[in-house]
Amino acid sequence: MLLSQAWERYESDKRIEGFSPQTLKAYKLQSGLLIRFFTDAQLDTITTDQLKAYLAKSSETLKPASLAHRIRFMKSLFRWSHEEGHIPKNPAAKIKEPKTGKRIPKFLTEMEIEHLREACCSPMENALFEFMFSTGCRIGEVVTLDRGRINWMNRSAIIRGKGDKEREVYFNIRCEIWLKRYLDNREDRDTAIFVTERDPHRMSIATMRYIIKRISNRAGINKDIHPHQLRHSYATHLLNNGAPLDVIQSLLGHEKSETTRIYAQLSGSIRQECYRKYF
Known part of the structure; x- marks a missing residue:
């Protein structure tokens, strides 16, 4: 073969x-x-x-x-x-990965977050920025999210994460206001939560990255800002406000802690309660 x-x-x-x-x-x-x-x-x-x-x-x-x-x-x-029986012996079995040092995640300060907020100049930009920051979602999870997965009563969304696993994430009131304003202004029928500005269709990862970069350029922040920093900033914000580490891991969709201890499973109601309390 x-x-x-x-x-x-x-x-x-x-x-x-x-x-x-x-x-x-x-x-x-x-x-x-x-x-x-x-x-x-x-x-x-x-x-x-x-x-x-x-x-x-x-x-x-x-x-x-x-x-x-x-x-x-x-x-x-x-x-x-x-x-599968296609080869009698696995030639890659004893090959090891190189050791990679653990890097401290780069996050944004509260001042930088506010500058980015002020630099948003359309309902779409505000909605995208607030959703990414207040949910801590990976950019790929936001791209695949559909409108029908939003629970407005609960201010939550069901997203599909790594390994095709679903989890519930939550967003705050500020995000709800901008997200509703953005969706109410749209005239297309695309199911995606975020669509392109011209010829509306599901926004790609590259487009989302470009929009976050465009916002950061307007804000004048002397940093190379990318969407994953919003996720790091979300986790840091929760941690600084006293949220337990296992709750943060659950909200982020991590299976285990960085210290290799067993990931503590939490029920949806506990995670939601902790999110409301600490974010």
């Missing part, structure tokens, strides 16, 4: 298993690089030493975190190939 054929079958299986479109898109890019390096060789002819040579070449241009991502894909592909 050729590498390209293995990838096609692997992708089909992982799609059935519920891998997110974002993960499959990233893995497709990695598969293309792997196939090109090995000129689409037969799967069972690839050795551990050859894979290490590929990674050694990759390490010349990739940071440790990016190299680790490449290794995770490679190990997943060859483990699947071995389990």
